[in-house]
Amino acid sequence: MAKSETARQKLLPLLAAHILEKGMGAASLRPLAKAAGTSDRMLIYHFGNKQQLISGILAHIADGYSRQLDASFGADQVASREQAIARVLDFTNSEEMRPFLALWWEIVAGAARDIPGYKENAQSIMVSLLAWFEEQMPEGDPDPAGGARTLLTMIEGAEMFKAIGLPDIPNRGIEAARPL
Amino acid sequence: MAKSETARQKLLPLLAAHILEKGMGAASLRPLAKAAGTSDRMLIYHFGNKQQLISGILAHIADGYSRQLDASFGADQVASREQAIARVLDFTNSEEMRPFLALWWEIVAGAARDIPGYKENAQSIMVSLLAWFEEQMPEGDPDPAGGARTLLTMIEGAEMFKAIGLPDIPNRGIEAARPL
DNA sequence: CTACAACTGTAGCAGTCGCTACAATATTGG
DNA sequence: CCAATATTGTAGCGACTGCTACAGTTGTAG
Numbered sequence: 462m463a464k465s466e467t468a469r470q471k472l473l474p475l476l477a478a479h480i481l482e483k484g485m486g487a488a489s490l491r492p493l494a495k496a497a498g499t500s501d502r503m504l505i506y507h508f509g510n511k512q513q514l515i516s517g518i519l520a521h522i523a524d525g526y527s528r529q530l531d532a533s534f535g536a537d538q539v540a541s542r543e544q545a546i547a548r549v550l551d552f553t554n555s556e557e558m559r560p561f562l563a564l565w566w567e568i569v570a571g572a573a574r575d576i577p578g579y580k581e582n583a584q585s586i587m588v589s590l591l592a593w594f595e596e597q598m599p600e601g602d603p604d605p606a607g608g609a610r611t612l613l614t615m616i617e618g619a620e621m622f623k624a625i626g627l628p629d630i631p632n633r634g635i636e637a638a639r640p641l
Numbered sequence: 642m643a644k645s646e647t648a649r650q651k652l653l654p655l656l657a658a659h660i661l662e663k664g665m666g667a668a669s670l671r672p673l674a675k676a677a678g679t680s681d682r683m684l685i686y687h688f689g690n691k692q693q694l695i696s697g698i699l700a701h702i703a704d705g706y707s708r709q710l711d712a713s714f715g716a717d718q719v720a721s722r723e724q725a726i727a728r729v730l731d732f733t734n735s736e737e738m739r740p741f742l743a744l745w746w747e748i749v750a751g752a753a754r755d756i757p758g759y760k761e762n763a764q765s766i767m768v769s770l771l772a773w774f775e776e777q778m779p780e781g782d783p784d785p786a787g788g789a790r791t792l793l794t795m796i797e798g799a800e801m802f803k804a805i806g807l808p809d810i811p812n813r814g815i816e817a818a819r820p821l
Numbered sequence: 822c823t824a825c826a827a828c829t830g831t832a833g834c835a836g837t838c839g840c841t842a843c844a845a846t847a848t849t850g851g
Numbered sequence: 852c853c854a855a856t857a858t859t860g861t862a863g864c865g866a867c868t869g870c871t872a873c874a875g876t877t878g879t880a881g
Contacts, residue, residue: 465827484754490869501869503829511869563753570746573804574664583805591810614811618798624753625763630771631794645857670839681839683859691839 469507472497473521480518481560485567488515516578519568523586526561530593539599546612549594550619566624587613649687652677653701660698661740665747668695696758699748703766706741710773719779726792729774733800746804767793 479496480488490501490511497504508514533552539545553562568586571579594613598605619631659676660668670681670691677684688694713732719725733742748766751759774793778785799811 468828486754489867491867500830502831502871505870506828563750566746566750566753569801569804570743570750572806573743573746574666580806584807587802587805587807587810610810610812614795614798614802616798617801618794618796621749621797621801622767622794624749625767626752626760627764627767630767630790632790648858669837671837680860682841682861685840686858 465507469517472499472504472507473518476514476518477522477525481522481564484563485515485571488518490514512578516582519578519582522561522564523582523589526586527589527593530590534597539597541599542602542608542612545594545597545599546616548597549612549616553616553620553623562620562624566621645687649697652679652684652687653698656694656698657702657705661702661744664743665695665751668698670694692758696762699758699762702741702744703762703769706766707769707773710770714777719777721779722782722788722792725774725777725779726796728777729792729796730799733796733803742800742804746801 475497476493479493483492490504493514494501494504504514505511508517534548539548552558565586568579568583572583591609591613595605595609598609602608615631619628622628622630655677656673659673663672670684673694674681674684684694685691688697714728719728732738745766748759748763752763771789771793775785775789778789782788795811799808802808802810
């Protein structure tokens with residue numbers, strides 16, 4: 462099946478861009494192939510079948526996402542938990558994050574339905590996000606590990622409300638994310 | 642197009658059951674029709690087109706969900722915020738809630754992608770859930786409205802982590818959901 | 822140069838998709 | 852009873868789905 466690794470590496474960015482823009486609902490072979498300047502025939506040739514193709518694209522996107530996280534936040538420390546959570550929520554409000562978030566909820570939905578590959582992908586994204594966020598915790602926090610989990614749970618809840626167009630509901634809640 | 646309201650009311654429970662079990666990915670006319678003991682031809686006849694059909698089914702499910710909420714929780718008061726949040730999380734762990742939650746994330750994903758109808762549906766579900774949860778807040782809570790929003794944000798974050806198979810991440814966070 | 826492997830275009834299969842045209846039957850109001 | 856209306860089955864359209872068979876072309880190693 463798949464022969465050339467470099468061929469895949471050349472296709473992946475274009476395939477990823479297409480999925481980020483159009484969503485998993487538009488992730489069928491012919492549109493993907495067109496977006497990548499090739500044919501459905503060649504996508505199967507390089508990736509074996511559709512499932513492996515999608516897995517490859519999602520993994521590629523997850524990689525880019527975590528690299529973007531590191532790049533977007535300097536090493537400057539944050540002073541409080543409130544500041545840490547506010548910084549992340551601000552960041553996810555940016556226009557460039559929209560496609561990632563829309564895709565994220567599709568991945569969550571796939572994981573909740575036990576579609577093969579989705580749960581693994583979602584977990585790897587969240588585990589690395591948690592590790593990254595743990596480092597972002599304010600210096601001297603009494604419980605960075607627990608705090609990061611608290612705040613990340615809060616953040617994800619808030620992101621859900623943002624996604625469905627009710628961004629104000631978590632507002633008051635976030636103020637409550639103080640260390641005990 | 643749609644003529645008989647009673648005909649729709651007879652079909653909706655069967656259609657809803659099919660979507661809850663199989664997910665939106667299996668929500669195409671012919672399987673839905675088969676599950677409801679009719680034909681694709683008749684679904685279009687009764688509901689006009691697929692979008693109105695799906696909207697009707699989702700609204701029906703949302704109705705049933707909120708009625709189930711009221712039925713599953715007695716009027717017995719809860720003593721603390723921790724107890725309120727624990728009760729809801731326990732409830733959502735039950736097997737009968739699984740289909741609702743899986744469908745919920747598909748609705749969130751659709752809302753995040755601006756698929757017509759999904760955002761409205763998601764909002765109406767969350768608004769009524771919030772209103773219900775506000776009533777469930779412990780008596781004497783210093784800020785029931787804000788607290789309900791705090792806890793619901795936390796709950797939804799926790800539900801997401803459960804959905805992707807990482808139920809332990811929010812655990813420590815939930816202990817922190819104390820009133821200020 | 823030749824043999825072999827890597828790559829690619831064309832065409833198509835068998836299935837599903839939402840939806841509709843047409844014709845027939847069932848029901849109901851006058 | 853008769854006419855209008857409501858309901859239903861059959862058949863199919865044109866588009867799309869993942870994937871494959873076949874035939875070729877290209878690149879490379881001996």
